[in-house]
Amino acid sequence: MEALEVLKTHIAKTTILTDEQFDYVFAHFKHQSFKKGQNIITAGDQVNCEYFVLSGCLKSFYINDDLKMFILQFAMSTWWASDFNALYSHSKATINLDCITDAEVLCLSNDDREKICGELHPMEYFFRWRTNKGYVASQKRLLSMMNNDAKSRYEELLNLYPELYNIVPKNLIAAYLGVSRETLSRLYQSGK
Amino acid sequence: MEALEVLKTHIAKTTILTDEQFDYVFAHFKHQSFKKGQNIITAGDQVNCEYFVLSGCLKSFYINDDLKMFILQFAMSTWWASDFNALYSHSKATINLDCITDAEVLCLSNDDREKICGELHPMEYFFRWRTNKGYVASQKRLLSMMNNDAKSRYEELLNLYPELYNIVPKNLIAAYLGVSRETLSRLYQSGK
DNA sequence: TTTTAAATGTGATGTAGGTCACATGCCCTT
DNA sequence: AAGGGCATGTGACCTACATCACATTTAAAA
Numbered sequence: 525m526e527a528l529e530v531l532k533t534h535i536a537k538t539t540i541l542t543d544e545q546f547d548y549v550f551a552h553f554k555h556q557s558f559k560k561g562q563n564i565i566t567a568g569d570q571v572n573c574e575y576f577v578l579s580g581c582l583k584s585f586y587i588n589d590d591l592k593m594f595i596l597q598f599a600m601s602t603w604w605a606s607d608f609n610a611l612y613s614h615s616k617a618t619i620n621l622d623c624i625t626d627a628e629v630l631c632l633s634n635d636d637r638e639k640i641c642g643e644l645h646p647m648e649y650f651f652r653w654r655t656n657k658g659y660v661a662s663q664k665r666l667l668s669m670m671n672n673d674a675k676s677r678y679e680e681l682l683n684l685y686p687e688l689y690n691i692v693p694k695n696l697i698a699a700y701l702g703v704s705r706e707t708l709s710r711l712y713q714s715g716k
Numbered sequence: 717m718e719a720l721e722v723l724k725t726h727i728a729k730t731t732i733l734t735d736e737q738f739d740y741v742f743a744h745f746k747h748q749s750f751k752k753g754q755n756i757i758t759a760g761d762q763v764n765c766e767y768f769v770l771s772g773c774l775k776s777f778y779i780n781d782d783l784k785m786f787i788l789q790f791a792m793s794t795w796w797a798s799d800f801n802a803l804y805s806h807s808k809a810t811i812n813l814d815c816i817t818d819a820e821v822l823c824l825s826n827d828d829r830e831k832i833c834g835e836l837h838p839m840e841y842f843f844r845w846r847t848n849k850g851y852v853a854s855q856k857r858l859l860s861m862m863n864n865d866a867k868s869r870y871e872e873l874l875n876l877y878p879e880l881y882n883i884v885p886k887n888l889i890a891a892y893l894g895v896s897r898e899t900l901s902r903l904y905q906s907g908k
Numbered sequence: 909t910t911t912t913a914a915a916t917g918t919g920a921t922g923t924a925g926g927t928c929a930c931a932t933g934c935c936c937t938t
Numbered sequence: 939a940a941g942g943g944c945a946t947g948t949g950a951c952c953t954a955c956a957t958c959a960c961a962t963t964t965a966a967a968a
């Protein structure tokens with residue numbers, strides 16, 4: 525499917541735009557291709573864009589002082605990714621965005637998002653709902669982190685996103701779940 | 717300060733409304749008073765409203781199968797609280813909302829929020845930004861949960877919201893931090 | 909003012925998961 | 939085809955935090 529079609533279908537799930545309106549919106553997105561392992565956002569840099577994933581898989585992650593990695597999000601087709609904190613508050617990135625596989629994305633600048641939100645009420649609505657969903661998902665994950673042990677968080681993740689199992693290496697899954705790779709490795713032995 | 721003034725000042729920090737527009741918005745809010753310990757949202761019930769806190773302190777929390785409590789949010793003056801997941805998805809509440817102290821709130825129904833968002837573009841903008849902030853805060857807390865130990869999460873919380881120290885009992889602070897009350901009690905002995 | 913319940917402190921003990929160390933296997937590059 | 943670096947498995951040991959138990963203090967209610 526064409527980039528235009530992917531985005532159009534995605535937006536149409538939440539809000540209603542005429543073809544002319546959508547074409548206008550689409551004109552603000554920049555198509556980009558990245559190779560596996562490539563970096564899109566680097567901690568410390570200025571962040572100007574958010575990214576709509578067309579194909580491939582990204583990870584957004586934080587590296588702490590001990591160089592330990594924590595994954596905030598895996599982003600696959602039709603997911604949005606960025607350092608939203610830095611983006612909204614015009615501050616330097618504290619998280620990174622990398623490609624787990626080759627990836628195609630549509631890039632939208634912060635200024636252009638605000639512009640089209642201001643010009644098209646339905647797009648303001650769209651972005652409100654996108655963030656709503658992100659917020660609710662984040663709260664759920666927080667609860668899961670407090671309530672559940674590593675095993676059930678692992679099962680919950682694979683249940684929710686089975687496709688990750690084949691694409692994402694286990695050490696990254698561990699970094700998402702908030703456990704060491706060794707512990708994760710021991711979970712799926714002997715039906716423990 | 718009057719309820720009207722509190723909400724007006726709060727909204728004016730994010731978006732611009734004429735006095736007439738604000739009065740129209742305000743007419744959709746219902747003023748309510750609650751006593752300490754009173755329940756506002758009960759898990760299992762239908763959720764119709766979100767609550768803007770004028771005074772006092774609320775907690776939103778989840779109770780797991782072992783009857784253990786996990787606090788998602790403390791809400792004080794100018795904070796918003798509800799079971800947003802249930803509210804947006806029109807499903808039954810999975811979290812509860814209770815009063816830690818006597819509290820005054822403004823109640824806004826889901827339908828009225830959508831109505832005023834549809835009618836007033838600046839209010840759509842306001843709610844987009846409110847959720848943005850919530851989303852970013854939730855991501856930060858998730859990272860802190862994964863990265864930091866109980867001691868530093870405790871310090872981080874008191875640093876961010878010093879007023880909680882005097883209002884909220886320690887067992888509830890523990891339920892927010894995701895540690896047992898015993899562990900929390902042991903943290904602030906002997907400068908450990 | 910008395911009674912009852914909630915909040916807090918503290919010891920003893922258990923455990924999930926972390927860390928370190930090293931071996932093996934797999935894929936990507938030249 | 940060979941080499942180098944990730945990714946993964948697994949043992950040994952350690953630690954932060956949980957749980958249980960009971961004492962004590964504080965606050966609310968009758």
